[in-house]
Amino acid sequence: MKRLPGTRLIIGCLLASWLMVAASSCLAQPGAFDDVTEVNIPNFQQGTDEFYFYIKTLLSLALAQTDNQFGPVILVPDSEVASQQEQFNQLTQGTTDINWSITTIKREQQHIAVRVPLTAGLFGYRVILVRASDERFDEQLGVAELKALTAVQGTGWPDTSVLTFNGFNLITDSYSGAFESLSNGRADYFPRAANEVFTELASRSTKDLIIAKHITLHYDNPMFFFVTKSKPELARRLEKGLAILTANGDLSRLLTSQHFYIRARNLLAGRELIRLQNPLLSDATKAATASFDSPLEHLF
Template sequence: MILALITLPAVALDVVNYSSHGRDNLPYDKYYRELLALALNKSSPRFGPYQLNGVDAGKTQTNMIELIKHRHIVNVAWTMTSKARERELLPIRVPLFKGLGGCRIFLIRQGEQERFSQITQVSDLQNLLAGQGADWPDTSILKANNFNVITAKQHNSLFSMLTKQRFDYFPRALHEAYSEAARFPELIVEQSSLLYYPAPFFFFVSKEDKRLAERIEYGLNKMMADGSFEQFFNQNPYSKSVLAKANINNRRIYTLKNQLLTAQTAQVINSKQYQTSCRQFQ
C-alpha cells in the first residue's frame, strides 16, 4: 500500500499592532480593541489566524499616523476621520461608534456648572475658550465654526491646562468624557450642553496594507449582517453606561458643520449604519 503524503499550504499569520502608548487603561480604547478582535475573529475562516498586539509607540495622533503610513511598528488605528487622514491612510468606512463620536460634551472645572447652565446659544460657547489637541480634526472643525480654541500637542496636557484655567472647557466625545473625568477629581462633566457634528470613527491601515483592510472590513460587515455588531454596541458595558449617564434629551444641542469629510465618507453618514442625531441614541 502506498501512502500519499499531502503537505497542506501554510496559512500566514496576520500580525495586527495598535498603539497602546498611554491608552491601555482607557475604557473607550478597550471598546475599540474588543471590536477589532471580534472583526478579526469573524474573518478568521476566510483569512486565517491573527495575532493582536498593543505596542508602546505613537505618542501623538500625527506620530501614530506616520508609523502606520510607513508600516513601521503600528499597522492599525481607530480614530476620527478627516480628508487629510484619508489621504494619508486607507480608511475602513464602517462607523465604529455609529455616530456617537460626533456628540461632544464638555469637561469643565469643579464648581463651574452654574456658569455653563446659563449658556443658551452657540455664541455663548464661541466667546469662551475651548481646549483641543493640536493635530486633531476637531480643532479645525471648531475653528471653522468660529470657536476660540487653545491647543496642546500632548493629549494628557489638556487636563492640567483646563485645571490651571488656560481655557474654559474641553469638548470630548460622549464615550470619552466620563472615564476621563473619573481620572481627574478636579474636573466634572458639564450637564446642560452638547455640540454635534458628523464625526465617524474608522479603523485605518496603510494604503499598502490592502489585505488587512479587506480582512477588517469583511469582519465588520459580517458583524453588521448577522447582528453581532448591534449586539456588541447595545450590550457593551461601556457604551451602555455612557448613554445612561449622558442624559441627551435634557441637553441643549448645537449643531456644527464638518468641512473635513470626503464625499465617500459623506455617503456613509447617510447610510443606516450611522446615526445623524444624538437624540437617536436615546
C-alpha cells in the first residue's frame, strides 16, 4: 500500500499530543494547579518500563478527558515496588488508588473494576518457553501431548487456575523460581504472554531458553484498571475517560503503536491457537468485553 503524504507527520503529531497530555498529568508538581487531585498508583517493576509507560500514559489520557469537569490530576507512583498481591492489598487499604491487572471474579468483588480492556486481550495469548536443547518442541504437539508434560506457573497467578481448570499438569513456583524450574528440568515449559517474553529472555544471563515455534495457548484474559472501593467517583471518572478514548480510537491507536504490541503481533502471526476456557471471568466482564473487537483476532 502506498503511504499517503504526511502520514508520518500525522503519526508524529498524535504521539506528541499523547506525550504532552501525559506530561501535564504525570509530571506536574503539587501546587502547579488549583485543586489538583493526587492519584496514587504502583511503581514499575524492573523489566516492565515499556509497558508501564504505556499504562501510565493511557491512565493520564483517560483522566485528562474530564479535567474540565473534575479538575487536573497528577499520578503519584508508590515509593516502593510491590508485588501484584501487595498492590491489591494496598488497594484494599486505600493507600493505592488505582492499579491494573488481569481480572478475576475475586478481584472484581474486592475492588472496583473498570471493565474496559487495556491491551485488546494481549495477555490471553501465551507462547511457551522451553529449553533450547529440548527437541520435543521442534514439531507441533497436540493438546493431549502437551497436557502429558509439566508446565510451571507462578504461585497464586490467575493463569495457574486457568491451566488447572483445562486439565494441564503443572507445578507452581515464584516468578524467578519458575525460570529455574524450567532450566533445571523440573518443568517442561513455561507459558508466557506474547508481549512479556522478549524482555524476559533478554534479561537472562544465559541463553538456555527459547520460544517454542508452534505452540500458542489462548484464553479470554482481559486486563482492567482497578480502583479502591473508597473512591467510586474516581472509578466513574476513569470509566468515562476510557469510553471517550475507545470511541474516538485513541486507545487503539496508542496500544497498536507500542513496540511491545508490534513485537507480540509479529510473533503471533500465522500460529495455530490452542483455545482454552477461563473460569475466572464474571458474567459482567463477559458482557462488557463482548463488544470489544481485538485486532489480534484477525491474525488467525
